[in-house]
Amino acid sequence: MxxxxxxxxxxxxxxxxxxxxxxxxxxxxxxxxxxxxxxxxxxxxxxxxxxxxxxxEKNIFNLILKSSGNSKLSVVKLVKEITGKGLKESKELVDNLPNVLIKESVDKKEAENLKNKFEEIGAEVELK
Known part of the structure; x- marks a missing residue:
């Protein structure tokens, strides 16, 4: 054996x-x-x-909004600020949750900063 x-x-x-x-x-x-x-x-x-x-090696991320949390208006304003889109377009993005791409090809430092901003207002964000 x-x-x-x-x-x-x-x-x-x-x-x-x-x-x-x-x-x-x-x-x-x-x-x-x-x-x-x-x-x-x-x-x-x-x-x-x-x-x-x-x-x-992963230094470039896509910022994906999973949930707006309790403060939807604050999230819409932040999306507007980050994307440069109008208020209506930003609201439509937030209304189409989950898994909405907010910003793509963001370096690690900026992605972490943006994620923290969203989390401070109660939103849920994922970096991919």
């Missing part, structure tokens, strides 16, 4: 080895170490680095 298991492990593809490592970590809390996996850890770590670096 041990010989068959060893043969199966030796014949795993790189993808299967990564899946096994993830499964063992998730189900049993077992993480690969350099001493007993001979090359398994770099494969797992590279996938972690890719996902974390893709999160770090």
């Amino acid at each position: 041990i010989e068959k298991l060893a043969e199966q492990l030796v014949n795993l593809t790189v993808k299967q080895v990564n899946e096994l490592a993830i499964f063992l970590k998730k189900e049993y809390g077992i993480e690969p170490s350099n001493s007993n996996t001979r090359g398994l850890e770099p494969l797992v770590d590279s996938s972690k680095k890719e996902s974390s670096s893709s999160k770090e």
Whole structure:
């Protein structure tokens, strides 16, 4: 039985080895170490680095209004100020909630500032 298991492990593809490592970590809390996996850890770590670096690289966001909260008029005014649209157009945007794109391709700092402004008046905003 041990010989068959060893043969199966030796014949795993790189993808299967990564899946096994993830499964063992998730189900049993077992993480690969350099001493007993001979090359398994770099494969797992590279996938972690890719996902974390893709999160770090995101510097441009779209500002999406999810809810106007209790102060709809204040939200309409802020939408008007941010978008440069007229009062009627801004009101129509706020009336078409949820998931209304307020501003796209905004840098991280500006997106956070705008999100904070909306949240201060009770609106719910998402950055994507």
